[in-house]
Amino acid sequence: MTLITIPQRNDANSAPNPTLKGHKLLIAIPLDFPPSILEAIASQFPDLQIVSQKLEWGQRTIACSADEWKDVTLLMTFAGLPTPEEAPKLQLVQLVSAGANHVLESPLFKDTDVIFCTANGVHG
Secondary structure (H helix, E strand, C coil), X not given: CCCCCCCCCCCCCCCCCCCCCCCEEEEEECXXXXXXXXXXXXXXXXXXXXXXXXXXXXXXXXXXXXXXXXXXXXXXXXXXXXCCCCXXXXXXXXXXXXXXXXXXXXXXXXXXXXXXXXXXXXXX
8 A cells, every 4th residue: 555645735834744743634434444554554654643433325424523623634535524614724635436526515625725636546
């Protein structure tokens, strides 16, 4: 498995952050996430805080408190998205789907500069 580094926002004070210190990844997908993959991510990015929860397919609400959302900078999901106000530090959303048509009308997609990535090309 190859993991990529997360792009930093264009900020004159940004410095390389290979351990992802200060970042929090929320994994909210409709699959059981294998512990071995979580361990591989933690090994490559030792300062990354990782939180995960299982959603049902098509579920669009991620059950997180305001306190949990406030520090999320990275989100992996199928369809569950917060409002821009719920996740003020969110920088990147990785969709586990090949397309993004199911999130195009979301305020997070339409009204913010959050980066969205799809899994186009990775499904066998």
